[in-house]
Amino acid sequence: MKHSSLVHALRACTLCAGIGLALSGPPAALAQIAATPLSEKIKATRTLVVGIESTYPPMAYKDPQSNKRIGVNVELVEIIAKELGVSVQWEEMSFEQLSPSLATGRIHMIGTAFTDLPSRREKLTFVDYLATGAQPFTTSGKKDSLKAAGDLCGKTVGVPRTTSYYPVTIAWSDKNCVGAGKAASTVNGTAGATATRLDLKQGRLDAAVLGPEYVSYLMNEEPGVYTLVGEPLNKTLFGFAFDKNEPALRDAVATAVTAAIKNGSYKQVLQKYGIGRQALAEVTVDAGN
Known part of the structure; x- marks a missing residue:
């Protein structure tokens, strides 16, 4: 079909009403947008x-x-x-x-x-x-004592207080530490991811919890500085x-x-x-x- 014929056909169909003068470009592109179930505003x-x-x-x-x-x-x-x-x-x-x-x-x-x-x-x-989820991690110097999530019981863990990771970490401690007869994790609410990382590096925390994607970014930016502590505390x-x-x-x-x-x-x-x-x-x- 010629480009001009396709434009005429698109303008005539009810589905594509509203594209009007915005129609331009090669036939394949026009056919693609005509067949896509988008609102008329996006199509236009x-x-x-x-x-x-x-x-x-x-x-x-x-x-x-x-x-x-x-x-x-x-x-x-x-x-x-x-x-x-x-x-x-x-x-x-x-x-x-x-x-x-x-x-x-x-x-x-x-x-x-x-x-x-x-x-x-x-x-x-x-x-x-x-x-994604709530991923515990620590500094490489603590990797021998903090290998799995269960090792967080009785430890001080930093988590940004405005994120969902904060209540998730508290709930995890209640279930997996206190519920198992172990000491609870002390969950410190921090001012954000940057503050959490700083507190961890300066030794004010035993471990921290952030999104696994951000922890991966930190590990790439500072090779050898951080290590994961088991799997995420939850999965979402x-x-x-x-x-x-x-x-x-x-x-x-x-x-x-x-x-x-x-x-x-x-x-x-x-x-x-x-x-x-x-x-x-x-x-x-x-x-x-």
Whole structure:
């Protein structure tokens, strides 16, 4: 079919109403966007507006040399957009602004590292793409005495107090230490990931708990300084988040991530940033706990 004929056909179909003068480009690209179950607004602009907070390496952060936004989520969203036949418009914002911006329509999806929790699914729906959890770690000098999570009983453990890792670590101690007749872990709430790392390095903590993706980043940045203490205390999922009233966009993104898993680009991105062990074999929807 000639380009002009395809444009005429797209303008005539009910599904594609609203693309209008935005139609341009090669026939394959136009056919791709016409067949994708996106809202008419996204079809018209051929743009996916994505909210992101770029302060959490290796998921999304600024390259200290170029100040360019880089990271796992940045590259995965670009892959998703290519699969959908649209471009990405990034909206940089604080973590607290993400959900309200989705509710008001300022953004189409949350592309930052966002945990799929049941409490968040009252208003949001998720495409789960990465395994995560509360990962204990310590400095290499303590690796002989802190090998498994059970060794944290009776120890001082630092955890950012504003994250879900804090109540998870306390609950884990209550069940696995106190419940087993051992001394509880002393869980110190810290001011954040940077403060946690500093307290650990300066010996004020025996161990710390952060996301496994961030711990991997620290271990790559400072080789030989840190070591893992067993497996994560819990297992949950990061998900790309959408307004609950936009299941079509969610499903389109789920299909795009599935394609990335099958063609290998998903695994390549994770391995590039040192978190290949957190890969999922398949995409799930609203499966976090």
